[in-house]
Ligand SMILES: *[C@@H]1O[C@H](CO)[C@@H](O)[C@H](O)[C@H]1NC(C)=O
Ligand SMILES: *[C@@H]1O[C@H](CO)[C@@H](O)[C@H](O)[C@H]1NC(C)=O
């Protein structure tokens with residue numbers, strides 16, 4: 389070891405400080421914003437904002453919404469103009485069941501809290517989709533309970549329909565069956581119906597780690613999904629930080645070893 393002059397020591401310290409500063413800067417620059425984002429879909433707004441008169445079941449999102457009042461009104465109609473999708477493709481869907489699909493539509497169109505689960509897609513009608521949004525157990529279980537005695541012909545409602553009439557009809561080789569036969573479990577239903585947009589979990593409402601399509605605001609209640617999104621956003625960012633941090637710590641070591 390060559391004895392170091394005090395000036396060497398000072399310059400080494402400065403170099404190290406610079407390194408730490410750089411590490412911090414890179415970690416900050418590396419963090420992705422997942423909060424307050426609207427899906428780049430067919431009807432969503434570009435940025436979320438307040439909507440004074442959201443319709444019916446979509447009102448919980450009015451403080452900060454990705455849907456317009458028009459979209460929220462359409463979301464409540466049978467075979468709405470949003471996607472021309474017909475809930476009544478195997479006879480009339482009961483209102484008890486349909487209200488969950490309306491709530492799901494409000495959630496998809498209006499929620500600014502889907503950032504961590506947005507994925508790019510190659511599709512004619514949208515640039516992005518949601519994938520594996522962790523749904524609270526009660527949300528999925530009640531949806532399935534209220535719909536299991538309805539009828540459907542398809543286990544993935546995103547594809548495979550006969551659209552020649554302008555709305556989705558069952559293909560001739562797909563007979564209508566009890567929904568509980570098409571989807572034997574609640575998990576099966578919530579995950580498959582929209583091709584894995586949702587992920588079934590055993591986490592409970594209010595746990596802060598799963599999403600609710602149903603919630604009340606007002607009386608001091610806030611949208612519980614904001615905290616859930618923050619939780620997963622921090623997790624994703626800290627995983628990214630660990631990778632970059634490791635790289636930044638290892639790279640100089642490798643350099644030192646090389647010289
Ligand atoms: C909203 O709907 C009304 C009719 O209900 C229509 O006149 C208007 O153009 C729509 N606005 C947007 C932004 O789509
Ligand atoms: C939505 O709001 C716009 C402007 O405030 C209004 O003209 C329109 O009629 C509303 N649409 C519905 C469906 O309420």
Ligand SMILES: *[C@@H]1O[C@H](CO)[C@@H](O)[C@H](O)[C@H]1NC(C)=O
Nearest residue numbers: 550552553557558559560561
């Ligand atoms: C699609 O629906 C049309 C009528 O709307 C029907 O004539 C045709 O046979 C159907 N095709 C399939 C594959 O189900």
